[in-house]
Every structure is written in structure tokens, then in C-alpha cells.
Amino acid sequence: MSYDLMVFDADTAPRDREAFMEWYAQQTQWGEGHSYEDASVTTPRLRAWYEAMKAVWFPMNGPDAIFNELPDDSPLWDDDHVTGYTIGRASIYCDFRWSKAEEARSAVVTLAKKHEVGFFDVSEDQGIIAFPGDNFT
Template sequence: MSYDLMIFDKEQTPNNKETFLQLYDEKTKWAEPHDYTTISVTTPVLQKWYQYMVEHFSNMNLVDEEFLGEDGELESSLTEYSIGNAMIYTAFAWSVADEAYSTVKELAKKHGVGFLM
């Protein structure tokens, strides 16, 4: 199990809650015609958010296992990023949930993107 947050481009998503939740259901079917690991498929504002985010929570799909420390420090900060056209879905370890929430919230505000728990 993981602590999941979705970050989205406010300019590309509806601001009506019901419509947004329908879009969320659609996007989490993972049917966009691209892989979900390539940052270039998403909007510039989400690319910028991601650049700052991976400084705190490394992308688990891009970390070489030989660099994982024995103490598990890096391992606990590894995060799965599923990158869509107008959203990024993140899966954090529960052990870093509080830090992940505050970091996502701070960077979302800084970059003008929205997020959903």
C-alpha cells in the first residue's frame, strides 16, 4: 500500500468537482497513448513541478539500485510517478506521508498546480 497524491494542471482540468472526479476516474484507467514514465508528455507547469519534486523524492524508476544505501534512507524517499498529459500521480511510502504531503502542497502552491489526496 502507498500514500498517493495526484497533481494536475489547473488550466487543463475542470473546476467543477463532479466533472473533475469523472476526469480523475478516466485518467486513472491509464489509457493515454504513451508510457507513464516520460516527463515530456505532460504540460510545462507539471514538468517544472516534477523537476523540483524529484529533488526531494527520487523517481524509483530512474534510480540505479546500486546507489541504494544499506540504511534504507534513499529507499524510503523513492516515489513512483505516473505521468499523464495533464496530471502526475504519485505513490509515496507511508513512512514519508507527512513530509510528502507538505512538500507536494508547498510545490503545488509555488508552481500553481492543483493536487488531490
């Protein structure tokens, strides 16, 4: 299992929790008909968030994956910052190693606030759903 978080386009996602959860379920069907590894499909704010995240939380797959050009003996093969990103038009779903949950959440929240995107803690029961301007950590 992984520690999962999501950031989203605040102008697209509903603010009501029940409606948001329905929207989330639709987003995670991955039925938009594009590669979910390509940041060019998402909004400018989400893309800026992703660009900042991938500098430390390395993409596991896709065109930005660190593994594409690593030598076999690179220590990055075992780095705990390797992250799975599933990139949609209005959301980016991230899966982290549980050993890095606290550090990952801090980075995701900090950058969500900076880039004015929403945040959803997928891994928590009744996880926080936060929009830009909300007070959350």
C-alpha cells in the same frame, strides 16, 4: 498500500467536484498511448513541479530512476523517499510510503503552489481538490 497524491493542470481539470472525479477516473485509466514514465509528455508547469520533486523524492522507475546506475551497496536502495510517478499529459500521480505521508504531502503542496498546478489528495475520503490560488495545506 501507498500514500497517493496527484497534481494536475488546472486549465484542464474541471472545478466542480463531481466532474473532477469523473475526469480523475478517466486520467487513471492510463489510456493516453504513451509511456507514463516520461515527463516530456506533460505540461511545462507539471514538468517543472516534477523536476523539483525528483531532487528529493527520487523516481522509482523510468528514465529518471535512481536505481539505473546505483551500486548494489548504495543506501538509496532502502531510502524512504523513493517515489512512484505516473506522468500523464495533464496530471502526475504519485505514490509514497505511508511512513513519509506527512512529509510528502508538505512537499507536494508547497511545490504545487510554487508551480501553480492543482492538487488532489487521492488517499483521503473526500480528499481535497485545490487549484492555484486556493488556500490549502
